[in-house]
Amino acid sequence: MSTPQLVVHHDKELMAQAAAARLITKIVDAQASRGSASVVLTGGRNGNGLLAALAAAPARDAVDWARLDLWWGDERFLPEGDPERNVTQAREALLDSVPLDPKRVHAMPASDGPYGADADAAAAAYAEELARAAGPENHGAAPTFDVLMLGVGPDTHVASLFPELPAVRETERTVVGVHGAPKPPPTRITLTLPAIRAAREVWLLAAGEDKAQAAAIALSGAGEIQAPAAGAYGRQRTLWLLDSAAASQLPRSLYPAASP
Numbered sequence: 001m002s003t004p005q006l007v008v009h010h011d012k013e014l015m016a017q018a019a020a021a022r023l024i025t026k027i028v029d030a031q032a033s034r035g036s037a038s039v040v041l042t043g044g045r046n047g048n049g050l051l052a053a054l055a056a057a058p059a060r061d062a063v064d065w066a067r068l069d070l071w072w073g074d075e076r077f078l079p080e081g082d083p084e085r086n087v088t089q090a091r092e093a094l095l096d097s098v099p100l101d102p103k104r105v106h107a108m109p110a111s112d113g114p115y116g117a118d119a120d121a122a123a124a125a126y127a128e129e130l131a132r133a134a135g136p137e138n139h140g141a142a143p144t145f146d147v148l149m150l151g152v153g154p155d156t157h158v159a160s161l162f163p164e165l166p167a168v169r170e171t172e173r174t175v176v177g178v179h180g181a182p183k184p185p186p187t188r189i190t191l192t193l194p195a196i197r198a199a200r201e202v203w204l205l206a207a208g209e210d211k212a213q214a215a216a217i218a219l220s221g222a223g224e225i226q227a228p229a230a231g232a233y234g235r236q237r238t239l240w241l242l243d244s245a246a247a248s249q250l251p252r253s254l255y256p257a258a259s260p
């Protein structure tokens with residue numbers, strides 16, 4: 001488990017631009033040292049803001065897009081092309097404008113796909129896809145993602161791991177179906193905490209006043225069942241990327257150290 005490090009930016013635009021620059025560097029470094037890179041995308045406002053900033057960054061051309069695997073931390077279980085699906089929003093923000101290898105874009109199944117409305121079967125299929133991509137050094141279940149990004153919800157949810165719901169208690173499976181989520185749509189697919197913790201680096205994105213309480217709770221020693229963001233960490237690094245509004249309720253002991 002890596003101890004969270006905090007970076008606080010002035011506002012959400014700056015946060016998105018700085019995170020995009022950081023991501024470009026990580027991908028380029030991983031491709032230089034391992035031949036390819038793997039990144040787990042998040043949905044939500046902050047995740048899409050980062051992708052849009054990446055699309056606008058001239059340095060995006062430093063990335064070899066064909067040698068990048070993209071995965072998702074969670075998906076809203078809706079029909080293919082639905083504007084609320086995380087993959088639809090990611091395509092609009094960035095993916096449609098860069099030369100990715102379609103075989104390396106690992107979208108989660110849609111509710112009108114091969115598993116129909118069975119979110120649990122769709123989750124099991126995604127777990128198999130992850131297992132196929134995992135090498136022996138990955139302990140079998142999930143690849144060692146280079147960077148896994150998570151938007152933090154105002155209720156401290158990350159991916160589709162909501163406080164107190166069964167998915168956040170999962171200790172064996174890497175992907176599960178979620179039923180009765182408090183945020184629409186109620187049916188979702190999500191990576192579990194064990195899959196999230198397989199990543200080298202986990203980045204938690206929180207911008208805006210509505211994230212301030214969630215950040216303060218998750219970073220003040222809350223339990224992961226009540227505050228799922230508190231249970232998200234990477235093997236080598238856990239990085240919270242905040243703007244000053246989201247950092248405004250952090251305990252004083254964390255905030256001064258976090259200021260750039």
Ligand SMILES: O=C1O[C@H](COP(=O)(O)O)[C@@H](O)[C@H](O)[C@H]1O
Nearest residue numbers: 042043044045046151152153159
């Ligand atoms: O529904 C979701 O919400 C979270 C957080 O979204 P935000 O708009 O409050 O930043 C997101 O990270 C997750 O991927 C998504 O499915």
